[in-house]
Amino acid sequence: MTTPEPPAPSPLSSPLLSVRGLGVRFRMRGGRHVAAVTDAGFDLAAGECLALVGESGCGKSVLASALLGLLPGNAQTTGSALLAARGPAGEVDLLTADERTLARTVRGRRVGLVPQSPAAHLTPVRTVRSQLAEVLRELTGVRGPALAKAVEAAAARTAYPSDHLDRYPHELSGGLAQRAATALALIGDAPLLLADEPTTGLDRELVDRTADELRRHTDDGRALLMITHDLAAAQRIADRVAVMYAGRIVELADADSFFGGDGPRHPYARGLLDALPEREFTAIPGTPPELGDLPDGCAFAARCPRATDICATLPVLTPGHGSSVACHHAEERVDA
Amino acid sequence: MLELLGITAGYEPGAPVVRGASVTVAPGESVGLLGPSGCGKSTLARVAALLHRPDAGTVTIDGTRATGWRHRAPKARRTAIGVVFQQPRLAADPRLRLTDLIAEPLRAGGRRAEVTGRVGELARTVGLTDDLLGRRPHEVSDGQLQRACLARALVLRPRWLVCDEMTAMLDASTTAALVTVVEEYRRAEGAGLLAVGHDRVLLERWCDRTVRWTEIAEAV
Ligand code: SF4
Numbered sequence: 001m002t003t004p005e006p007p008a009p010s011p012l013s014s015p016l017l018s019v020r021g022l023g024v025r026f027r028m029r030g031g032r033h034v035a036a037v038t039d040a041g042f043d044l045a046a047g048e049c050l051a052l053v054g055e056s057g058c059g060k061s062v063l064a065s066a067l068l069g070l071l072p073g074n075a076q077t078t079g080s081a082l083l084a085a086r087g088p089a090g091e092v093d094l095l096t097a098d099e100r101t102l103a104r105t106v107r108g109r110r111v112g113l114v115p116q117s118p119a120a121h122l123t124p125v126r127t128v129r130s131q132l133a134e135v136l137r138e139l140t141g142v143r144g145p146a147l148a149k150a151v152e153a154a155a156a157r158t159a160y161p162s163d164h165l166d167r168y169p170h171e172l173s174g175g176l177a178q179r180a181a182t183a184l185a186l187i188g189d190a191p192l193l194l195a196d197e198p199t200t201g202l203d204r205e206l207v208d209r210t211a212d213e214l215r216r217h218t219d220d221g222r223a224l225l226m227i228t229h230d231l232a233a234a235q236r237i238a239d240r241v242a243v244m245y246a247g248r249i250v251e252l253a254d255a256d257s258f259f260g261g262d263g264p265r266h267p268y269a270r271g272l273l274d275a276l277p278e279r280e281f282t283a284i285p286g287t288p289p290e291l292g293d294l295p296d297g298c299a300f301a302a303r304c305p306r307a308t309d310i311c312a313t314l315p316v317l318t319p320g321h322g323s324s325v326a327c328h329h330a331e332e333r334v335d336a
Numbered sequence: 337m338l339e340l341l342g343i344t345a346g347y348e349p350g351a352p353v354v355r356g357a358s359v360t361v362a363p364g365e366s367v368g369l370l371g372p373s374g375c376g377k378s379t380l381a382r383v384a385a386l387l388h389r390p391d392a393g394t395v396t397i398d399g400t401r402a403t404g405w406r407h408r409a410p411k412a413r414r415t416a417i418g419v420v421f422q423q424p425r426l427a428a429d430p431r432l433r434l435t436d437l438i439a440e441p442l443r444a445g446g447r448r449a450e451v452t453g454r455v456g457e458l459a460r461t462v463g464l465t466d467d468l469l470g471r472r473p474h475e476v477s478d479g480q481l482q483r484a485c486l487a488r489a490l491v492l493r494p495r496w497l498v499c500d501e502m503t504a505m506l507d508a509s510t511t512a513a514l515v516t517v518v519e520e521y522r523r524a525e526g527a528g529l530l531a532v533g534h535d536r537v538l539l540e541r542w543c544d545r546t547v548r549w550t551e552i553a554e555a556v
Pocket of ligand 1: 266267268298299300302304305306307310311315326327328329330
């Protein structure tokens with residue numbers, strides 16, 4: 001008896017963010033183009049965390065910048081990234097919305113950014129209290145005596161200690177700076193949180209705590225897109241994992257099966273996981289190709305132990321066996 | 337032996353960031369020094385690499401006590417130790433092409449004749465292509481630049497290596513690749529290693545033994 005192929009794991013409720021065919025190209029000097037992101041697609045629902053993982057330079061940060069409308073002038077985007085209507089706010093395509101719309105109604109209000117290096121994201125010459133107050137005034141309109149209360153409440157949401165509110169960013173430990181930055185990101189009650197390498201440079205203990213906190217905000221009903229090269233952090237909190245390589249999503253899988261028993265189905269994802277010191281601690285041979293000089297076929301072929309002649313043609317992301325994979329020789333799996 | 341004994345060090349008088357720290361690495365041994373960020377372990381690593389003069393304590397390398405630091409350290413002593421830092425962008429001269437970055441210690445030591453052979457050999461070891469060797473730091477990724485910084489640290493064949501959070505900015509595969517390079521070098525040359533970091537899982541997998549900061553240093 002045959003059953004139809006199950007669809008790729010997808011959110012149960014209708015997605016809050018729906019990305020389709022997202023591409024980002026940079027125009028370089030001499031008219032050359034570099035494709036930093038090609039044909040990326042995924043859905044993300046409220047209450048769900050999707051971890052976008054990959055090496056530095058794989059395109060994951062460019063994808064995040066595209067969703068925030070923060071790409072440099074020489075970038076061209078294709079595809080769509082629809083943020084669903086919510087309350088009075090209508091549906092918006094993050095890729096085509098103009099800067100005025102993004103600045104006034106989207107960034108901070110509908111999409112909150114948890115930045116990569118919180119110390120750099122905070123304004124150095126102003127105390128945490130004054131930065132929280134400013135963003136509160138701007139996003140919620142609260143004024144006067146209520147503002148002081150609101151500042152304390154905003155700090156409390158990320159367990160930022162109220163007796164540290166009058167400190168300047170350079171007086172904060174890495175962990176407190178991260179909490180202050182996250183508190184700022186949460187003020188607008190944005191339904192979508194975008195965390196760009198939120199754990200880089202933090203101690204493992206702090207990584208765990210930061211990740212758990214982000215998970216808590218997800219469980220409160222937000223959607224979380226976490227961009228990271230830290231697989232341990234992804235394993236800790238993600239519901240699904242998207243692996244990027246050379247600008248493309250090569251595997252989109254359920255986090256449990258990806259990190260758990262079955263493991264990844266794409267050879268690159270498998271290699272990345274095996275490189276962890278708690279696993280095989282073996283590197284993938286070679287280095288990623290240049291984004292400006294990609295082969296016609298699978299971009300991983302030069303490093304892949306399974307490559308055959310057919311890999312000279314581009315593998316497309318195909319659902320099946322519990323995850324979507326772009327590989328001609330993906331790990332087969334018996335579906336439960 | 338690489339011996340640090342009772343090291344107290346800091347950047348302002350009366351405000352040490354390291355107090356009474358002692359750690360010993362035997363020839364060919366690898367020791368992981370595990371501590372949270374900001375604990376002073378990077379300063380201790382700089383003292384071990386003769387890049388920062390301690391306020392108190394001694395550094396003894398292969399039986400000889402160090403008396404000069406930075407450019408005042410005798411050349412033979414300085415070249416006995418290779419060092420790799422966490423942030424390759426801060427450690428690498430942005431004007432140099434990667435090939436010159438790797439060759440620089442050889443040129444500074446008047447060993448120009450060895451440049452071509454040694455740089456080519458190391459580039460292969462750390463996985464840098466000719467194309468990458470011709471680029472400047474801003475034209476390569478953090479991982480590629482760190483590969484060059486590791487090659488540079490190995491170019492004079494040091495007997496000791498000090499790696500300060502060498503892989504903290506890198507992805508899992510590049511981390512495993514660089515650790516493999518260090519370990520193959522150590523096996524070939526019998527070099528000792530002091531690896532400073534905050535990742536317990538990594539250091540325990542990498543090193544013969546791992547010591548905790550609180551076991552080897554006093555509180556400041
Ligand atoms: S398509 Fe071929 S080269 Fe690419 S990952 Fe799969 S097996 Fe390897």
